[in-house]
Amino acid sequence: MATHSGGLTEVLPGTGTMDERPAVRTTGLVRRFGDRVVLKELDLSVAQGEFTALLGRSGSGKSTLLRAVARLDHTVEGSGELLVPERVSLSFQDSRLLPWLRVLDNVILGLRGPKARERGLTALAEVGLEDRDRSWPHELSGGEQQRAALARALVRDPELLLADEPFGALDALTRIRMHGLLRELYERHRPAVLLVTHDVDEAVELAERVLVLEGGQISVDLRIDLSSPRSRRDPRFQEYRDTLLTALGVAQPQLTN
Template sequence: MAAHAGELTRVKGLTRVYGERAVLDGLDLELAPGEFVALLGRSGSGKSTLLRALAGLDGDLTDGHSSRRQGSRTGGRTGGARGWTRVRSGGRSDSGSGSGSGGRSDDRAHDRTGVRPGSRVSGGTVEVPDQVSVVFQDARLLPWQRVLPNVVLGLPPGAERRGRESLAEVGLAGRERAWPNELSGGEQQRVALARSLVREPRLLLADEPFGALDALTRLKMHALLRRLYEQHRPSVLLVTHDVDEAIALADRVLVLDDGRIATEQRLDGGARHAELRAVLLRALGVTGDDRDAPARDAAVREDGRP
């Protein structure tokens, strides 16, 4: 499968309010074609909400407000006019150019005044390429289907050759007829990656895809994902809680906080890993005392005192 340049992914003024809480608060974000971006954030910061909007899985944002064109998606809705999905829902929407790499829109997409508890408010514009795939934390393979049918699920007849090629790319050549329960957790995630790649996505959304794997398998999957990315060059948005994973894989790391992009760090090779890690941990609210606690506790145990 050949690499391709893809198209721009743009979020403008995206707002999601649940009751009185703004999970996403006028968020702006752009991913350049072929860019690998990691998104960090505390639990409940809105990472998955943003990913669902990009994947077309947020019905409140899309129902009745999107123009569509047939495209290739895994776990989402198909793309929009001329290769883009334009979502306009609630409040005001702005389909102009984004404000850059991330931040907060000056043109607010909602007014919090008078929002009733339990109600939902949506606003903003989401533009994505017409071919989007999603990789979740669990592989989500159909247990009653063998590996190859899982990979080509939903594709037109004749896709088996492409499916075999994708399986070979992730190191599973010869396992086409295996059942999912015969595979290890890492192998199941490789099948999930193959299922995404066979659709030749221009945007790959990865929602903590390695969070359930052991440390050694996770490192191997990091290397595999980076190699596949270099070969195919889709835009990638990786949602993760792991700062080291973000630094190892991404070209740019964002921290989502209070409904908007609060921190951005580009990995240009200039900053040392330890310095960048410290910056990101501070942005996530992890203090020096928090980072030193495990070592301090270990030293106390070694000294024999409680």
């Protein structure tokens, strides 16, 4: 079953079997802002359970692509298709916790069923906030707010997690801890993940695959093959990092004797 919007065919959940379909597939995706074309006949496929990071310069269209995949942008065009699973969760740089709801109520907001609170408490325990369920959002630190946001995203057992720079506002030490937590939660739940980030090190540390968006299309598609836990001192980590920085047009410093 499919619907059409601006020439784009949207393949709805339930078309084919889960084993046959990737978590995300776009073909011929186009997004215009006036006369400026940000996404140009873009093709993208993300496998089920795959952790993919998306890099690009400011204004390259990373968040635009994420919004299209999340079905938050209804003005995308194209001659191809847009396929996403039914259960999609989003995480943003701002935790977007509602200040008038306690933490647990934020986590289970919109969740139905007699076990909603039990599931919410389990999700909070997974992110180390089992004792903060009755707290108000303003009583949490920035890192704790992002952990609560992760709990809210994962409590719905998503097939796809879309994350738009979720750690961009955190200090360096908190970011490192959040990287470990996200990777641990990913290994436990195994959703497909599409992470938008400006941080090359973050992309290499977390993802199995890193894409670079340039000129409205995917210009680099790099598989990351590193042992776990990943170390930034690993020579291969530095090789991946240098490859991506070069693709982004960042000159590498020349070492001198």
